[in-house]
Amino acid sequence: MSISIEGITKHFGSFQALKDVSLDIPDGQLVGLLGPSGSGKTTLLRIIAGLETADGGRILFHGEDVTGLHVRERKVGFVFQHYALFRHMTVAQNVAFGLEVMPAKERPPAAEIRKRVDMLLEMVQLGQLADRFPAQLSGGQKQRIALARALSMKPQILLLDEPFGALDAKVRKDLRRWLRALHSEFHFTSVFVTHDQEEALELSDQVAVMSAGRIEQVDRPQQLYAEPSSQFVFDFLGHVNVFAGQQNGTLLNQDDAWVRLPVGAAERVGQTAQLYMRPHELTLQSAPAAHAHLPLCIESISLVGAEVRLELSARGWATAEHWEVGITHTQFNSWQPARGDHCFAVPRVAHVFQAEGQAPETIRWQSGELDDPAAMI
Amino acid sequence: MNRSLSGLLPGRSSQPGKRVLPGFALSLGVSLFFISIVLLLPLTGLIMQTADMGWERYWAVVTDERVIASYKVTLWAAALASIINGLVGLLLAWVLVRYDFPGKRIMDALIDLPFALPTAVAGITLTALFAADGWYGQIFSLFDIKVAFTPLGIIVAMSFTSLPFVVRTVQPVLEDLAPEDEEAAVSLGATDWTVFRRILFPAMWPALMTGVALSFTRSLGEFGAVIFIAGNMPYVSEIISLMIFVRLQEFDHAAASAIASVVLIASLILLLGINLWQARYLRRLHGR
Structure with a gap:
């Protein structure tokens, strides 16, 4: 019925x-x-x-x-x-x-x-x-x-x-x-x-x-x-990592950190925008990528579960909540990160919110824009 | 309020000898000492006074024709009074818990008045009201009903003094009932009357029985309120406590104690019985 x-x-x-x-x-x-x-x-x-x-x-x-x-x-x-x-x-x-x-x-x-x-x-x-x-x-x-x-x-x-x-x-x-x-x-x-x-x-x-x-x-x-x-x-469904910044053309930046939006993303000048990223939409690198400079510091490491969950704090910029990124156990074993280590987040997919109450624009970086595999962890 | 109820709620002791709460020995000791001084010692004295009577005399005193008549009057009146209180008390508790109305607080406070009022004052007031020329008595006399100075008056006085027992035992239980139980029953198609009969009443039943039993035992021993309104005609409207008083006035302490012991034993058996029955009923509810 x-x-x-x-x-x-x-x-x-x-x-x-x-x-x-x-x-x-x-x-x-x-x-x-x-x-x-x-x-x-x-x-x-x-x-x-x-x-x-x-x-x-x-x-x-x-x-x-x-x-x-x-x-x-x-x-x-x-x-x-x-x-x-x-x-x-x-x-x-x-x-x-x-x-x-x-x-x-x-x-x-x-x-x-x-x-x-x-x-x-x-x-x-x-x-x-x-x-x-x-x-x-x-x-x-x-x-x-x-x-x-x-x-x-x-x-x-x-x-x-x-x-x-x-x-x-x-x-x-x-x-x-x-x-x-x-x-x-x-x-x-x-x-x-x-x-x-x-x-x-x-x-x-x-x-x-x-x-x-x-x-x-x-x-x-x-x-x-x-x-x-x-x-x-x-926010309500699962953890989300938020980067809030000032948009200038394709560049979104806040203090020390910045993200360059991929080609085709809506360009704006002098407006705030928020980037929402799920933990699996990010990777971690030891060096910044060409399209994103998001320095982070490892706050805690949780080993229980199918993947290793890292809790990260912003370095040189600010977030309301800690970031969370999951890496595989294999990655964890080869990288061996410890609390207090520094690293950089590289977004592959993100959702841009321009204003309160508005639907997000989902953006993807092409693999060409993702850079040198050597820096990948 | 609900000593007998809360005593059965979960809360079990762990291994013997190891208690979490301190002060067990001291608090139990003081309690037992107090109970002994205030309750048990006088009761023992009462029994002791009858001890030197001998069985035959004891039996003769407690089965005296006039005394037997007073048992009957007292039992009947107390039974009717507690049944009336059961019904009215349940209604009062229901109204006080279930509805909001102006003056609810005042009504709630008034319930305890019979406890606060000296019983003699209650007796005199009731007598004045129910006498043939009193406010209520005038109305009753229209129907040719005499209340004051008849057994009917005894019932009125007993009801008055023991009403709070029922209200105060049922009220907290009614307050604790989860509204979901009723909603569940209604969503299954039960009518309001069925909900009351099959869901609410069974939940209130143990408390109601306790209240009625307390009201009954209180009525058995009531003296002050009753003697003024009862008329105290031998074989018709004399109550047990009056018989005890009469014996005392004759300085026959032994006989007074003998009659008192009958009341005491009857009350004890009743209260014990109610407690045992209730324990069984509640064990079911709490799964132990």
Whole structure:
């Protein structure tokens, strides 16, 4: 069932939680609402569910206006951040709750309810825990029971609020994979809220990045990471190295450091511009390249992981945050850098932001402009 | 407030002999000493006074016809009063926790008034109000109902003095309930009444039972408020504490202690029973 969100606004007192938010979620998709806390993502989810009413705008399920419909009638499955299992009921009673509170005329017979519950518990692989109480379960088990309960009414829309937020890393990974499998098997439309970019990018068909009550960008995960449309999305998704400078023709400079933009880049005079570079869009050299003079000093070295991550501070110019560049373990072993060593960054791809709120211009240096391999580390 | 509740929350001791918090021996020692002086010693004295009576006389005193009648009156009145308090107290706690309205703070403070007011003052006031020419009594007399100087008056006085117990035990539990539980139930299609019956009430139930039990035991022992309004007619509206008082006035200390011991034992059994039952119920909730 598709979901359309049209111009939703919401105030809490004088605080505007949502500012004219619109989003279309096609049938059968798994969409992540990603954003920092206070960005309005949970409020939006609760408005979709009907747990909160919007001040303005409409919510449509499958083209049908449900804005005025009570939660009870919207028939969505909702999974709460802290599971919200009923503590005084057993696992089986929790899962059976929705079926048991149906009006007597529509309610399936007791035997069938039991069968359905068994099936649901089997599905979440927790059949053996049917008679336990929630307090006797681990976090991951509680979350799966909460899911089974939300799915007991066969909803066509499943909404999840920070579903894996309170779990440890390994359980999170398992549950993520499992939710993905469940989603492709049952074909419901799901929306989940998260502040974890990795989770959003890994799990979703589409990610909507939210900030301060607005949707900044909606895109497939690869697009979102490769082509962020704003500085906020850039900052929020993974680390980014920023070089801010004064542009003069093709030259961007700040104190001791400068970057010469490649041929074809928009030329401006006397304006500030910001260069955004992902850690993998940079290489490190022992000497400056012809098109970039970005002196750096190694602050710390992190060896854990697939690559070696170097944290670098600017030398002779200024950055708001430390730079981060990853090099392979092979490179690390041949170079043997130490804390306090000096080096130069060489950008290969960069994204230029001319002004606040504007889309970036992505620039690439041709291999001819990248210079002498001898200096490469 | 909720000693019996919080005592069961997680917080386990590690290996014996090694405690993280200092001062265990001292604080427990002082507590036990205080309990002994203030609670146990007088109680022991009470039992001792009955000891030299002998079983036969003891039995004769506590099963005296007039005393038996007073047991009945007291038990019935206390039971009804605590049931009324259970209902009204639950409602009050609900209103105080769930809704915002002007004067909420004042209402919240007023709940404790019966604790603060000397019970004799309460008794005299209630008597004046419910007497046939009092404000309330006039209204009741229209329906030919007499409250003051009848067992009905006893119930009114008992309700008045023990109402805070229910409100103050249920209130914190109600405040702690997560709104998500209700939202989860509603999103699964439950009606408001079902949510109350199946989600909220089971969560409040242990606290409510504790409150009602406290209210009941308090009512069993109530004296000051009741004697003014009860009329104290033998076999009709005499309560146990009055019987004890009567024996004392006859300087029959042993008989007074004997009757008192019956009340004491009944209250102890009730409180112990409630605590055990609640422990079992809460163990389920906390998984231990």
